[in-house]
Amino acid sequence: EPEVTQTPSHQVTQMGQEVILRCVPISNHLYFYWYRQILGQKVEFLVSFYNNEISEKSEIFDDQFSVERPDGSNFTLKIRSTKLEDSAMYFCASKPGLAGERGTDTQYFGPGTRLTVL
Amino acid sequence: GDSVTQMEGPVTLSEEAFLTINCTYTATGYPSLFWYVQYPGEGLQLLLKATKADDKGSNKGFEATYRKETTSFHLEKGSVQVSDSAVYFCALRNNFGNEKLTFGTGTRLTIIP
Numbered sequence: 001e002p003e004v005t006q007t008p009s010h011q012v013t014q015m016g017q018e019v020i021l022r023c024v025p026i027s028n029h030l031y032f033y034w035y036r037q038i039l040g041q042k043v044e045f046l047v048s049f050y051n052n053e054i055s056e057k058s059e060i061f062d063d064q065f066s067v068e069r070p071d072g073s074n075f076t077l078k079i080r081s082t083k084l085e086d087s088a089m090y091f092c093a094s095k096p097g098l099a100g101e102r103g104t105d106t107q108y109f110g111p112g113t114r115l116t117v118l
Numbered sequence: 119g120d121s122v123t124q125m126e127g128p129v130t131l132s133e134e135a136f137l138t139i140n141c142t143y144t145a146t147g148y149p150s151l152f153w154y155v156q157y158p159g160e161g162l163q164l165l166l167k168a169t170k171a172d173d174k175g176s177n178k179g180f181e182a183t184y185r186k187e188t189t190s191f192h193l194e195k196g197s198v199q200v201s202d203s204a205v206y207f208c209a210l211r212n213n214f215g216n217e218k219l220t221f222g223t224g225t226r227l228t229i230i231p
Binding site for chain 1: 154159161163167207218220222223224
């Protein structure tokens, strides 16, 4: 069964460094998402991406964050200058179609990348 | 804004016990409701969902009923197994055009033999 993959599983970085988290969504999916979960807190929506542009973003997704789908298969989240409070588990998800379309409204999640900022 | 409040964990039960994990929500309109499960080392997997009031979602012996009057979507299973040990997340999607999921904090469930 196709699945969403994420690399690396764990990333350790120094404060102020740039990190890129990578995701390979399911191949025929059209909608892509990033979420994060700070330890002990809720899973929070960061951004959604469709047709090569951001369709929605949360207040967390400030100028330090960016997303890209560089080659039609990977979907990346970049944090330009990491802060201690960026330490979290980052989940990528993908979805085949719109919520109203039958059988296409389920988001499929990857296993997550644990980011630790020192 | 939208929010989901989930029963705090961790929850530890003996095998074959009855399980309830409470979930309540706040949302405008008529959201769709979901339960996701995360097994160790894996991603979030959709367990079940309900898209309108009084709908019951079910899968793998788990059930949850969309109760609009109490704004709840409690997860239940009559007889849990060791393999059910995982983290369970309640979530909603507001159907006003956006696609994002709003999650609860997750409940870690451990089943002991």
